Amino acid sequence: MNTDKMMVALDEFIHVGGGLILIIAAVSILTGLIREFVPQDKLQAKLTKHDKWGSLLGASFGMLTPFCSAAVVPVTMGMATMGTSLGTILSFLISAPLCNFIVLAMIYAAFGFKVTAIYLALTFSAAVIGGWLISKSPWKNEVRRGDELELATNGKSCSSDCSSDSAEILHTTNSDKFKNVLKFAVSLFKRIIPYVLLGALISGLSAAYLPAELVEKYVGGGDLSSIIIAALIGIPLYLRIEMAIPLLNVLILKGMGMGPALALIIGGTGASLPEIALVSSVLKRKAVLAFVLIILSTAVTGGVIFQYII
Numbered sequence: 001m002n003t004d005k006m007m008v009a010l011d012e013f014i015h016v017g018g019g020l021i022l023i024i025a026a027v028s029i030l031t032g033l034i035r036e037f038v039p040q041d042k043l044q045a046k047l048t049k050h051d052k053w054g055s056l057l058g059a060s061f062g063m064l065t066p067f068c069s070a071a072v073v074p075v076t077m078g079m080a081t082m083g084t085s086l087g088t089i090l091s092f093l094i095s096a097p098l099c100n101f102i103v104l105a106m107i108y109a110a111f112g113f114k115v116t117a118i119y120l121a122l123t124f125s126a127a128v129i130g131g132w133l134i135s136k137s138p139w140k141n142e143v144r145r146g147d148e149l150e151l152a153t154n155g156k157s158c159s160s161d162c163s164s165d166s167a168e169i170l171h172t173t174n175s176d177k178f179k180n181v182l183k184f185a186v187s188l189f190k191r192i193i194p195y196v197l198l199g200a201l202i203s204g205l206s207a208a209y210l211p212a213e214l215v216e217k218y219v220g221g222g223d224l225s226s227i228i229i230a231a232l233i234g235i236p237l238y239l240r241i242e243m244a245i246p247l248l249n250v251l252i253l254k255g256m257g258m259g260p261a262l263a264l265i266i267g268g269t270g271a272s273l274p275e276i277a278l279v280s281s282v283l284k285r286k287a288v289l290a291f292v293l294i295i296l297s298t299a300v301t302g303g304v305i306f307q308y309i310i
Contacts, residue, residue, distance in 0.1 A: 009204035016246045017200035019109060024196055027105045028189040032181035054088035055131030059124055062095025076282045086143045086287060087135025093279060094294060095127035098270045102192070106245045107265075115306070122302050123266065130294040134287065142287035196246075206250040227303035230260035231296055234267025244268060259307025263299040271295035 065075065075096075079089050097103070099120055108116040134140060248261045271292050280288050 005208040009208040011204075012208070012250070013200045013204035016204070016249070017197055020106070020196045020200065020246065021193065023105050023109045024102075024192055025185075025189060027102050028185040028192070029181065030101060032183075032185040032188065035184060036177045036181045054085045055091040055128045055135065058084075058088035058091030058131055059095040059127035062092045062098075062127060063100055063124070065092075065096050065100060076279075080143055080145055080282055083145070085135055086140050086283075087131040089131075089143060089282070090134050090287065090291060090294075091127045091131030093291060094130055094270065094298075095124060097275070098123040098127070098266060098295075098298075103269065110245045110249050118305065119262065119302070122305065123270075123298065126294060126298040126301075130290075130298075134290050137290075139286045139290060142284040142290075144282055144284060200246050202247050206247060206254070211254075224304070226257060227259045227263045227300055227307060231263040231267040231299035231303060234264040234269075234299060235271055235273075235292070235296060257307055259303035259305075262306045263303030266299035266302050267295060270298065 076089055076093060079092065104116055104120060107119055244265055248256070248265060252258060252261050276288065276292060279291060283291065
């Protein structure tokens, strides 16, 4: 019996891990191309000149920046220093972790085109609308700038593996740029793949040993409470999307509803405690609260859509 479970775990690990390795390899190359040929500093500068469309531009910029949550903050600091509006900054902060290329590729690999398209529409709209709403609210100036930003960030720095994501774009010839693309893609692949393999391992062990009754008891129902619980569980967690997707695929097979699954993904990847702590170095308390509430409401809304409508 134990041997049978081990074989189930191994088969799941190979199936999930093998497919995701191919996806991550392709996305790493695509990310390298975008990073090398779409200069991030110029994009940031443009954001300060078009505040009328700030939330839309901020959300679009976020899609092009598949950084870890720590590396999003240095980019955000640069935007704040240049005078970018809070609406634009908030839209970027919501979009970057929730609907960048890596996240979309992972969701597509696990759930297919329809789920990915609806997920993108939901999260991108949340980023745009959330940024626009706060730009029209009394909280529109709740962002640290100048000396206040410098004081808040004293002693805080991004880890070396994340800071490489936001490194300056080298001014090189096209042939050198393609070399940089390959170098960056290999680096990104190496950094992501341990989480992919860990997620595949957890997926395999869960498929073999996690009792279906346990999943069904807490988040298996199709009611609103299951969705809210999943969203609230996700907020404190630091969910790497590379680990979360394989695990959730198994949880769904074990009885977890599609609504709670998506609520958990959005909550965990959009506003984990480490990211909230880092974001607090750029945003003031009311803006941080708005950020968390937008992510939470997006998670619950997404859960309801995928549970009752799709």
